[in-house]
Amino acid sequence: MPELPEVETVRAGLASHVIGALVKEIKVHDSRSLKRNFSGPDGFIKELTGESLQGVIRRGKFLWLPLTATRAVVCHLGMSGQVLVRSKDFGEDKLTRISLRLEKPTGEEIEMRFVDQRLFGGMQIDDLVDTGDNSPAGYFPEGEGRSLIPTSVSHIARDLLDPNFDAGLVVSKMRKRNSGIKRVLLDQNLLSGIGNIYADESLWRSRLHYDRPAIEISARKLRELIDVSQEVLREAVERGGTSFDEQYKNVNGESGYFSQDLNAYSRAGLPCQRCGSAIKRQAWANRSSYFCPRCQRR
DNA sequence: AGAAAATCCTGCCGGC
DNA sequence: TGCCGGCAGGATTTTC
Structure with a gap:
């Protein structure tokens, strides 16, 4: 899929649904969609379950959802990735690799699904580090623009629509x-x-x-x-x-x-x-x- | 260090 | 109907 406009469309859609939501349950249907994840699906599930999603931030084609001041879920769509948000009783989506059952602050339950045909995309949990330039690390108009970026995204240049693009x-x-x-x-x-x-x-x-x-x-x-x-x-x-x-x-x-x-x-x-x-x-x-x-x- | 090629995958489509 | 080659919007790693 996805270049900046597609990823931004996904980011905005996700932001409208999942900010503040609590992760109730995770299913990893295909562990190949977990990138650089040394603790395996179990480690991913253990760390993420019970956390709440603090925001949805984008730089270029990368998305991340901070969990705490030091950790975030990073998501890249690769060539064929999608993130779908479905209501509780919605039928299955083909090629769903990872699904998160979420509880919104309103109490409503939804499911966030990472769907990917070619497996070039993926999710991972990563450390947040300071960009060092005191500017918001990525695009997040719904929330606070902190200068924290996941380690695995820190080498990516600011994108063309970033206000700090030079x-x-x-x-x-x-x-x-x-x-x-x-x-x-x-x-x-x-x-x-x-x-x-x-x-x-x-x-x-x-x-x-x-x-x-x-x-x-x-x-x-x-x-x-x-x-x-x-x-x-x-x-x-x-x-x-x-x-x-x-x-x-x-x-x-x-x-x-x-x-x-x-x-x-x-x-x-x-x-x-x-x-x-x-x-x-x-x-x-x-x-x-x-x-x-x-x-x-x- | 910079540049280019190789590599990771699956599903779909058109042609035979 | 089935098989095969070609094709797909990307990032990282390897090689030169």
């Missing part, structure tokens, strides 16, 4: 990279939140070819690319993300609508909305790149 700094770092601009855009250690879809969309809007070396793009053009990327991500958040199939859903199991607004991704053979040329799809780094061969020249 565009000037990122541009200067990008200019030193010899790789193609798309590879650079996808480097979560440099700037986070962008994946294959929004990389292609941002490059299309900026009229940049995906393989153009970042080092030869002007600072001004890179700044424009960042501005455009932020615009694309904001629009996609407004539309509830991009859904092509059953893979991506919000916490209520509903699709997003940004796929209607795509100009490049998944549009091979269709006319470019700017110049009418057929959009091309090229194999790239074990996946695909979509671009307009006329508007986006190397």
